[in-house]
Amino acid sequence: MKFTIHQSSRSGGRPVNQDRVAYSYSKNAVLLALADGMGGHHHGEVAAQLAVKMLTGAFQQAAQPDLPDVVEFLQAEIMKLHEAIHQLAENRGLPETPKTTLVVGILQHNTLYCAHVGDSRLYHFRNGKRLFRTEDHSIVQLMLKQGKLDAKSMLQHPDRNKIYNCLGSELTPSIEISPPYPLEAGDQILLCSDGLWAQLSDERMQDILNSGLGIAHSVPSLLDAAERLGGKNMDNLSAIGVQWESKAEQPLTISTLEMSLAQSHTILGLAESAENSAAATAADLDEEDIERAIAEINAAIKRSRH
Template identity: 40%
Template sequence: MKYQIAYESLRGARPSNQDRVAHAERNNAVLMVLADGLGGHRGGETAAELLTQTVVRAFRTVRQPVIQQPSAFLALSILQAHNAIYEYAKTAPELTPRTTCVLCLVQNGFAYWAHVGDSRLYHVRGGRLRVRTHDHTTTEALRQEGLLSDEEMRDHPQKSRLLKCVGGPSRPAISLGEETRLEYGDLLLLCSDGLWEALPPEQLLAFLQRPSVEEAVDDMLAAAEKKMGADSDNLSAVCLRWEEAATRAAPLQGNRAGEVDSNELWEHGTRVTAAQKGRPPKAPAATAGKDIARDIRELE
């Protein structure tokens, strides 16, 4: 695979950095992970760290060269992280660790992504925004109803009110992106709300035209931090530029974008992967669901 990748995380004006970013590579795949620990909950930094470590570990322990169900792998990895955070919280009752996250897996020329909360993925092609994930927030719900613009979202008093996160008492519903065949020059940007709240899409697109993704990430984070000044949140980004022609390989999944019911995924394991956008899940396997690590291995 040919691509450029860069990532960075800044503390901004906050007393600590509760964001975490990572990437990992294996065979013909690369994984990008970004987690933003909730500052209003004690233990947000730990939640983000646990999520990042858990997802990367799951990716590195896949034994076969190709993950056959990439979207299900991402969803199950998030659930495994959710369980790790929830179990950790039981040992430290004074903490309420929570985090948002966005994950992206690029494998054999296709991209797959999943997210919970307001950490975002942008897919840019030919200098134009092709996809932006939908936040799990009150303001995003209002935007979807046509009651708020993107600019109004950034200044709304409820802009930080999350509807979903990882690590809470209930399993989060996980949004999955559509299986996407990458073309030469495509850009995938994962970022925390500290970045996208500071810079509107047109400014992000301008920075992404830099000669290298490292320069793009450095410059956009520096600009966001300078703009927000004493109000700057933690700022994080991971960016990949694809540098191969579009693959002729057939898609593995052919899935549409949608939302996974985490309770069904927990009960039925990998069999719930068809439950997106009105497609009913297959009957549950007799032993499915309780061992998420096993279910991840089954996706090979």
């Protein structure tokens, strides 16, 4: 298995970055995760951090070196994450449960699997054309499906930033798992938050990704282009880009040929900002809070099985 990957997250015009990105890989599988903590709710960045930390941890344990059932893994682990967010809020007596969107991609045996909750997106491109894009769990997307809006009106609608499905909500989230898609050498996978896709059309994304300079160049270029259009008050923006089985070796190309069956690696993304939101989070909630919530949820699940 060989792939080239680059991830990045920026604060945009906001004082705190509530986005989180991460990827993890074993000998035969790759997990990509992007969470966008919801800014209208307290501690959105904590919910997003918990999301990527739990998912990559679960992947490391389960992918040895494959995930036996990818769909079951996604369904179970995302629901466990939702419960852990509530556990975290209960442990700390928070007045409001933190909330986050989530999009996850898993690449295994030349197949792409995807799950999402909310309006963070996954795109699949081949030969400069978009094959697939997740459908937002947003008010305007729902109105479009119901014939109450056209695509052009969605861009200016006052509810364009409102979503009806997220992790940490009072309602049980609806986890949308897309059909598996076959991967071919050279395919490009892009995960991004709404801070990015709200500024760039699919066509513009395709143009930048197919500049011929590689993922290490095109992902920062996507963020640069979105920031120029978004201006000083724009949202946080994040992306993970992957080029699958590329023939040309690039600086960020990863080959798992020499990995042992039990090995795995995880890379958690850091925000590109002097005022990293981790510092803002640490004042209220720290890694011990997150670890405790994860442990308590895992213990509760084990008890329910006996």
